Amino acid sequence: MTNLSVNLNKVALLRNTRNLGIPSVVNAAQICIDAGASGITVHPRPDERHIKPSDVYELAEMLSVEFNIEGNPFQPPFMEIVRQVNPTQCTLVPDAPNTFTSDCGWDLVRDREKLIPIINELKSLGIRVSLFMDTDPNQIQIAKKIGSDRIELYTEPYATAFRHGNVESVFQQYAAAARQAQAIGLGVNAGHDLNLQNLAKFCSIPNILEVSIGHALIADALDMGLSTAVKEYLKVLPESKI
Structure with a gap:
């Protein structure tokens, strides 16, 4: 079974364009949970462009599903937030402060020694650790050696190839990884x-444990409503129950 974790960054981004507190990140999370999502993902960044620390704390108080906090552990206040919230999973992402969106996996040849104490601390807190990774087999081998529990494959190259109609060779790289x-x-x-068009093919790769989807799902929610959008994604995932 592949679990769906809904990324709520774009809900917060819309909320932040006004000072009215709407749409509510917490309310959106509850709608996703009620619709069958197995997890909620947020990516607090230092510039607070979307998710704010207060959102993370409020979500931690109400979630009845897995909480996945993703971000760069070397950018304050990320680790302080994670220590206070103690989420189910922490996905470490190597994005720079001014990055438009996450755009690559870790270079563990370069960063492994810096990451080892971070990974060890998170695991000592009982937090599952996932590293945001490209499909490079040497890098994946290092991820295991330095103690990661999971990797999150960065799927933008797959999505781009799918959109352009030449996906098969790229898909095979992901399957091999x-x-x-x-x-x-x-x-x-x-x-x-990942979106409703490309998700089924990707998840034909056996034993993908979780997909984290935000932008496309929230865009679909504008057309069909958030609850329905979550249910449509769950229909695509292997052995999902609605």
């Missing part, structure tokens, strides 16, 4: 630009 990770004991998540 997932098989490799699973063979060495890493769980495999996926996220970035």
Whole structure:
């Protein structure tokens, strides 16, 4: 079964354009949970362009599903937030402060020594650790060696290839990366630009544990409503129950 974790960044982005507190991130989370989502994802950034620390704390108080907090552990106040909230999963992402959106996986040849104490601390707190990764087999091997529990495959290249109609060779790279990770004991998540059109093919890769979807799902919600959008994504996922 592949779990759906709904990323609520874009709900917060819309909320932040006015000072009225609407739409509510907490209310959106409850709608997603009621519709069957297995998790909620947020990515608090230092510039607070969308999710704010207060959103993270409020969500932690009400969530009845897995909470996935993603972000760069070397950018304050990310680690302080994670320590206080103690989410189910922490997905470490190497985005720079001025990055428009996450655009690459970790270079663990360069960053492994910096990440090891972060990973060790998170695991000591009982938090599952996932590293945002490209499909490079050498990098995936290092992810296991430095103690990560899972990887999240960065799927923008797959989504771009799907959109342009030349997806098969790229898809095979992702399938091979997932098989490799699973063979060495890493769980495999996926996220970035997955949508109702490209999700089924990607999740034909066996044993994808979780997909984190935000932008496309929230865009679909403008057409069909948030609850219905969540249910439509769940229909696509392997063995999802609505």
